[in-house]
Amino acid sequence: MPELPEVETIVRDLAPQLTGHTLKNPRLLKTDVLRKVSRKRLLASLNGHRVASVRRRAKHAVFELDSGLRMVIQPRMTGVLTVYRRRLTQEDRKYAVLLLSLGGGATFMYRDVRRLGTIWLLDERQWHAYTDSIGPEPLEDDFDVQQFAKRMSGSRQAIKKVLMDQKRIAGVGNIYANEALFRARVDPSRPANRLRQDELVRLYGEVRSVLLEAIEANGTTIRDYRTGTDESGSFQSLLQVYGRTGEPCVRCATRLVTTHDIDGRATTFCWRCQDRSD
DNA sequence: ACGAGGTCCTGCGAGC
DNA sequence: TGCTCGCAGGACCTCG
Numbered sequence: 001m002p003e004l005p006e007v008e009t010i011v012r013d014l015a016p017q018l019t020g021h022t023l024k025n026p027r028l029l030k031t032d033v034l035r036k037v038s039r040k041r042l043l044a045s046l047n048g049h050r051v052a053s054v055r056r057r058a059k060h061a062v063f064e065l066d067s068g069l070r071m072v073i074q075p076r077m078t079g080v081l082t083v084y085r086r087r088l089t090q091e092d093r094k095y096a097v098l099l100l101s102l103g104g105g106a107t108f109m110y111r112d113v114r115r116l117g118t119i120w121l122l123d124e125r126q127w128h129a130y131t132d133s134i135g136p137e138p139l140e141d142d143f144d145v146q147q148f149a150k151r152m153s154g155s156r157q158a159i160k161k162v163l164m165d166q167k168r169i170a171g172v173g174n175i176y177a178n179e180a181l182f183r184a185r186v187d188p189s190r191p192a193n194r195l196r197q198d199e200l201v202r203l204y205g206e207v208r209s210v211l212l213e214a215i216e217a218n219g220t221t222i223r224d225y226r227t228g229t230d231e232s233g234s235f236q237s238l239l240q241v242y243g244r245t246g247e248p249c250v251r252c253a254t255r256l257v258t259t260h261d262i263d264g265r266a267t268t269f270c271w272r273c274q275d276r277s278d
Numbered sequence: 279a280c281g282a283g284g285t286c287c288t289g290c291g292a293g294c
Numbered sequence: 295t296g297c298t299c300g301c302a303g304g305a306c307c308t309c310g
Contacts, residue, residue: 001303032286059304076304078288095288114287116304157280166305173303222303223290242303264283266302285307294297 004171005214013228058170079117160188
């Protein structure tokens, strides 16, 4: 799915096109993405309301309305959020979940092939309860290495799994967990609470730099991901391990290997550069 | 508390 | 060519 850099790209593209605009003619084509909100209440809460802001939190796009309610969309694996300034074709609409008219011929669309994505509608209290329940943003200025080290070392689970735990740090998914661990030369299966200080320092730096570089590249398009202007990202050409099983390590030329030992997710790494060192 | 595994969905590519 | 199978960027749940 879109991870932090992809949702950040989407939100940067969408914000200028949505902020200050009044939403008209909301159409919900699929209801299985709704969580704790009825179709009727969602549509009524959108229709005629102005968008106050479009922001990212973790891997979610957050649309704050003038009513104070927030529509939160988690694109998960295959969700795409785009504003179109042309007439939509049948092909465009094939996987449409939510359509909103923005005026001036512009249309916002959330489409989602697998529909593992979700739409929430949260009031102020529910929003704060949620945002307080997940981890801090790794790219915030005040997210320092001590905070990172403390959050990682509180678990003896595999460091890769802990990196991807949204309750510990927000926004890191499978691609960037693989990349950051490779860059930091840390074995993904190491128990998080057994990393040395120097490894935690490296990992902290690499998590932040890989996320920043991916944002600069407008995210990673493997298959489904599109930016808010329906374009592909370009970070896929800069991946060093993810999707490169059997190819040579960029550092030592050893063939990269993939396991599914950690939480059943694909972990690609260099057993030589990321040797366990405990 | 932890790990394992199932669940929600559809599409695609590999292999036969 | 056409079929079945496993896998896919996520996160939630239950069970033992």
